[in-house]
Amino acid sequence: QLQLQVSGPGLVKPSETLSLTCIVSGGSISSSSYYWGWIRQPPGKGLEWIGSIYYSGSSYYNPSLKSRVTISVDTSKNQFSLKLSSVTAADTALYSCARHSLGGNPFDSWGQGSLVTVSS
Amino acid sequence: SYELSQPLSVSVALGQTARITCGGNNIGSKNVHWYQQKPGQAPVLVIYRNRNRPSGIPERFSGSNSGNTATLTISRAQAGDEADYYCQVWDSSTVVFGGGTKLTVL
Helix, strand or coil: CCEEEEECCCEECCCCCEEEEEEEECCCCCCCCEEEEEEEECCCCCCEEEEEEECCCCEEECCCCHHHEEEEEECCCCEEEEEECCCCHHHCEEEEEEEEECCCCCEEEECCCEEEEECC | CCCCECCCEEEECCCCCEEEEEECCCHHHCCCEEEEECCCCCCEEEEECCCECCCCCCCCEEEEEECCEEEEEECCCCHHHCEEEEEEEEECCEEEECCCEEEEEC
8 A cells, every 4th residue: 555654844944945755655656657746735725736756857846836846756765855945934834745647647645744834 | 827716615414415616717628636635634536537436435426527617516415525625637737726615514
């Protein structure tokens, strides 16, 4: 059974870089069928897609966040990572990772997510 | 950029039918996916590609998509269906979520 687990600091200072890792277990991140994505949800608000990456490193991002986001993959550790630079309080959210297949398909497996607070 | 609009809230009497809409420009030409999210839990896919149910999702959940509106229909609503529901599409290699609808079962 596929499991995704987010790890990383729960508190980040304004203007710094948020860094999170999604550890995948019960399945291979190198599967040719899937992309791996990051989604966030500010407290009490809706879902916002951040970006997705393929095991080859091919990635695409939400245009509204693209200038600040880097998503990378480490197939040897079966994990992928998110970096969001120059954070502000508006970036405070529950950050989740999830899997989707190619061709406009949905996110079919989600991790529980990790709350990241931006505060000094 | 493409936008999806959902009502903030929908109420339904226990055992009746709830309909949650998702509006978007010519959304009928896209594949719409629907997620259910209960408090403190990760979203769960309940409908994919407009009208398909993943394994384990009750037949009470159905979907349709035409013109400028996609609809998630929940028949014989139960207390356990009370949750937030989100629609989602792909547009030009980007993911777009609707703002979410809170379903209340009375």
